[in-house]
Amino acid sequence: MPEAKIAPSILAGDFANLEYECKRMMKCGSDWLHIDIMDGHFVPNLTIGAPVVTCIRGALPKGDSFFDCHMMVSEPERWVDDFAKAGSDLYCFHYEATTEHEALIDKIHAAGMRAGCAIKPKTPASAVFDLVPKLDMVLVMTVEPGFGGQKFMRDCMPKVEALRLKFPELDIEVDGGLSIDTIDFAADAGANVIVAGTGVFRAQDPQEAIAALRTAVNK
Ligand code: DX5
Ligand code: ZN
Incomplete structure (x- = not known):
């Protein structure tokens, strides 16, 4: 299994102090920064777009920090170039938001980013099996996307297990x-990229929380 x-x-x-918050998380030992992009259409909530990501990137130069952009948007094709220009490292679209998965993955790679595909709790893991050879990461959602602070859905763990069994080297993210209370379920199932708001x-x-999450995955 890949590293945590x-x-x-x-x-x-x-959000009034995004630069401070991002830098604080990096100092606390984060590997990546997870940036949730919501369009009020694919999910019933709005957050930020490429202009804000550009500003954060201006404060945290590429190489110093890895931006994992979780695109909870309809028409994910539309924003690929903007996010590449903004300095996103990984563009993770939702499986449910498009029908042209392979073309989208090619577009993301051509723009110079890693490509991830997220599946909502009701989407089976098998939906992405054929895409995995082209993907850099699969995100198995452990809540309905749209809001932070929801309860972890343990019943999504069989999907992580199925993916890990088939793809031992794949980056599998849970979100x-x-x-600390739920990490063992995800780690035991085989997740190695851990989002935590x-x-x-x-x-x-x-800092202690980040270290504890990492220890649970690498154990
Ligand atoms: C939910 C977002 C998550 C969210 C996680 O739609 O994709 O990234 O911020 O927040 P917590 O860890 O609080 O559930
Ligand atoms: Zn997210």
């Missing part, structure tokens, strides 16, 4: 309700 990567979701941070930002000691 801990990706705090800045959605749980203070939603991850914390509330679980890190609301922890008494975020």
